[in-house]
Amino acid sequence: MIRVQILAVANTSSETANSDKCGLAVQDILAGQPEPKFAVLSIQTVPNDENAIVEAVKAWAKSKDVDWIITTGGTGFGAQNRTPEALSRILEHNAPGIVHFLLSSSIAITPLAALLRPAAGIIGQTLVITLPGSPKAAKESLGALLQSGIVVRALELIRDGSENEVEETNGATEKRAGSDAEVQPESHQPQHVPQVSKPRTSNGALSHDPSLGVSARHRQSPYPMISFDDAINKILSEIRPLDIISKSVDRALPGHVIAEDVHAPQDIPVGPTANVDGYALRSTDPTGKYNVVTSRTHPLGEALPPNTIYRISNGAPLPAGTDAVIMVEDTRLVSTSKAPTGQEEEQTVETMAQVDLRENIRAPGSDVMAGERVLERGDLVGSGGGEIGTLAFVGRKKVQVYRKPVVAIMSTGNELSDIQSGQQNTAGGWKGVWDTNRPSLKAALEGLGYHVVDLGIVPDDTKAHEGTILSGIMQADVLVSTGGSSMGAADLFKPVLERKLGGTVHFGRVAVKPGKPTTFATVPFLDAEGGVVEKPVFGLPGNPASALVTFYLFVVPALRCLGGWPRNRCSFPRVNVELTEDLRLDPDPEFHRVHIRASQRGLTASSTGGQRSSRVASLAGANGFVVLPRLADDGREKLTKGETAEAIIIGEIEGETFLT
Structure with missing residues (x-):
């Protein structure tokens, strides 16, 4: 039986919750192992503090009741991650081979695992090994250790091993003592290989290898053409919502999706309240003259004296003993008196109508009953105020929502100049073109409520592409690039994703106009807890109109899904x-930019003019796309004026005000 202690290292409450999951995941894996059996003695959580880590590990090792100490968390690049530093103070013997094995196993999944800082070694007769703080990454590393047999063999050597046994374990090619027989060299591949995926590098890349020169580029795209529907389905199947956070119910909340069912904590109203401005009284009181009291002159919990009515405002609670409210319009002022403030105050009022029991009263719970669901998981908080008002109505100051993605944008191409800096590219005497895509995409993204990281213009250089894309996925949840995704000699986007960053291109061409070379990929990334996440990356066409159209068609659904x-x-x-x-048809399905208006006969769509992919002016004033089918085999070449067509709405619909 191998005795194990698990130490989860975490700081914040969210990290602590993740560490609890991580410790339990490690415990579950150990419990399911065949011989030898593992017994987890306890799971303890400590802050990411060197002294706290040292004290816990030393106490366990000193007790001599623990064979193996596993730590989770605190091994990342963040300044707060101190587990390796803590262990370096107390490890009596380091185990660099185990460290190398952990890194190589993780790098087989993602190159970004090189950012991990594992530690391993021995204290007395206790083995100490660190695992990442992400449950997924911890399970992968632990699985590799167990399946390779490294841990069991290391524990055997710690207990009663010898130098000769270590040499045999390493498979040294030498003669055994007292034997003339040659020991055949063992394979460098362990007998029990960890079941991890291979890195996605150039071996499986469809893109050309830019290091081979222009002549080696493809003459036909190696990426299969897929339909628009297949492209959308692929995006939504690869993307998962981001983490859930708690946000204040304020002006920053619109645009978020609620991640919990929201229930009313109590009846609203709690007690009977007035539904109009008027006077609270007893429904049995006849019409006639009554003295007037108010909340300033009569306690709410005391019954009204005879021949008295209580002035009340809409929404205010009724005083004890009253069961109806008469409207101001059904009364007449009889007399006044001077209040201490010097103002004239109502003294006597005549009621001119008989009111029924509970008339003009909102009963307890008539708006919302205690426990009633007022908003549900998946509801979008709109800018119209309804959802904010509902949350405030039931007393919620904070609510659980899905985090909105941060978006990084970049443009590619040596020919581009930055309009903001005013510096034009004048290479070769040509002034180049102003980069249109970043300003337009940033405006569209911020208009939709997303935070944008502007990565600037990237030259046609492999290292520049690699560094900028990596910077983008480090700072943001999704990267959107324009240009460099087609068949040009300097189109480096796909090669860098596949060959440098271990990314997977899920599609590289779509049968749409405009936007045929639109690319969707995911790139593995190591998060702060050591877990591998796949970050979505979009390569949109460089032509301005194509970039904006494909942004609305493909990127916005991905952002919403996130x-x-x-x-x-x-x-x-x-x-x-x-x-x-009339709108002419094309061999590919087309998304024709239009201005949609509301008229007395319904919604109408007018073309914004020339639809050339470089003509960004075709999107000025556009609030939708008419979905034109491909050119039919029956020879039909256009949709005609007055015909009904399907359109995608991307903006507010304007129209006439219809007065009767």
Whole structure:
């Protein structure tokens, strides 16, 4: 039986919760192992503090009741991660081979595992090994250790091993003592290989190898052409919502998706309240003249004296003993008196109507009953105020929501100049072109409520691409690049993703116009807890109109999916519109930029003019795309004026005000 202690290292409450999951995951894996058996004695959590880590590990090792100490967390690049530093103070013998094995096993999954800082060694007769703080990464590393047999063999050597046994374990090619027989060299591959995926590098890349020169580039795209629907389904199947956070109910909340069911903690109203401005009284009181009291002159919990009514405002609670409210409009002022403030105050009022029991009263719970669900998981907090008002109505100051993604944007191309800096590219005497895509995408993203990281213009250079893309996925949840995704000699986006960053290109061409070379990929990334996450990356066409159209068609659904939107609401809505002019068809399905208006006969769509992919002006004033089918085999070449077509709404619909 191998006795194990687990030490989870964490600082914040969210990290502590993750560490608890990590410790339990490690315990579950050990419990399911065949011979030899592992017994987890306890799971303890300590802050990411060197002294706390040292004290816990030393106490366990000193007790001599523990064979193996596993720590989880605190091995990342963050300044607060101190587990390796703590262990370096107390390890009597380091185990660099185990460290190398942990790194190589993790790097087989993602190159970014090189950012981990594992530690391993021996204190007395106790083995100490660190694992990442992410449950997924910890399970992968632990699985590799167990399946390779390294841990069991290391513990055997710690207990009663010898130098000769170590040499035999290493498979040294030498003669055994007292024997003339040659020992055959063992394979460098362990007998029990950890079941981890291989790195996705150039071996499986479809993109050309830019190091081979222009002549080696593809003459035909190696990426299969897929349909628009298949592309959307692929995006939504690869992306998962981001983490859940708690946010204040304030002006920053709109645009978030609620991640919990929200229930009313009590009846609203708690007690009977007035539904109008007027006077609270007893429904048995006849019409006539009454003295007037107010909340300033009569305690709410005391019954009204005879021949008295209580002035009340809409929404205010009723005083004890009253069961109806008469409207101000059904009374007449009889007399006044001077209040201490010097103002004239009502003294006597005549009621001119008989009111029924509970008339003009909101009963307890009539708006919301205690426990009633007022908002549910998946509801979008809109900018109209309804959801904010509902949360405030039931007394919620904070609510659980899905985190909205941060978006990094970059443009590629030596020919581009930055309009903000005013510096033009004048290489070769040509002034180049202003980068249109970053300003337009940033405006669109910020208009939709997303935070943007602007990575600037990236030259046509492999290292520049690699460094900027890596910087983008480190700072943001999704990266959007424009240009460099087609068949040009300097199109480096796909090669860098596949060959340098271990990314997977899920599609590299889509049968749409504009935007055929649109690319969607995911790149493995090591998070702060040592877990591997796949970050989505989009390569949009460089032509300005194509970039914006494909942004709305492909990127926005991905951003919504990351933000927790229900799958069926991630894409923009579609409506039927009446065409105001003929629209020609193309061999590929086309998304024609239009201006959609509301008129007395319904929604109409007018073309924004020339649809050339470089003409960004075709999107000025556009609030939708008419979905044109591909050129039919029957020879039909256009949709005609007055015909009904399907359109995607991407902006606010304007229209006439219809007065009757």
